[in-house]
Amino acid sequence: SQTIHQWPATLVQPVGSPLSLECTVEGTSNPNLYWYRQAAGRGLQLLFYSVGIGQISSEVPQNLSASRPQDRQFILSSKKLLLSDSGFYLCAWSVGGPNEQFFGPGTRLTVL
């Protein structure tokens, strides 16, 4: 069966520090991968998606970036965090079918 992992689960970082969040999927090949952000009490905002290794599409301009160095690995990064980067970051995957997505457990990021 397929599983999706995210780490770390929680993170507290100072403003201006770098960020690296990792997402890995097991049990499937060539998935589409997605990064979302969910601010407190708000809906989901799609940040990036990837349909293959090295292929990244950005949905909103910001100081975050994403990379996909391996088929089932998706990384969200920032060189310098802003207070507004605080939130709950969710990774998801999909493959074929009617495009349902399956979500990881999330990373709660607090920028102080």
Added chain:
Amino acid sequence: GDSVTQMEGPVTLSEEAFLTINCTYTATGYPSLFWYVQYPGEGLQLLLKATKADDKGSNKGFEATYRKETTSFHLEKGSVQVSDSAVYFCALGGRQGGKLIFGQGTELSVKP
């Protein structure tokens, strides 16, 4: 462009009450439709789906019917439990790159 509109929350119900959460959509073509549930501090879980008009998705006592004529996919449950307290997201799929378009989410609180 494509969009999903959900009823405003929070919705507060007593245990065993009937639940309806309204969802309407705007889209070109024939999208797939989904309901996701998010329990506090967790990622999203797929609750049910429907891939074509008149399909009824069901799971854990929840149901939703894909109504093309009214562009709706309302979520219903005949008797809610305290454990159903969560945020519910309606989503539209079948877009480029497997992207989903999410509604803003509806928070449900069930009181004993």
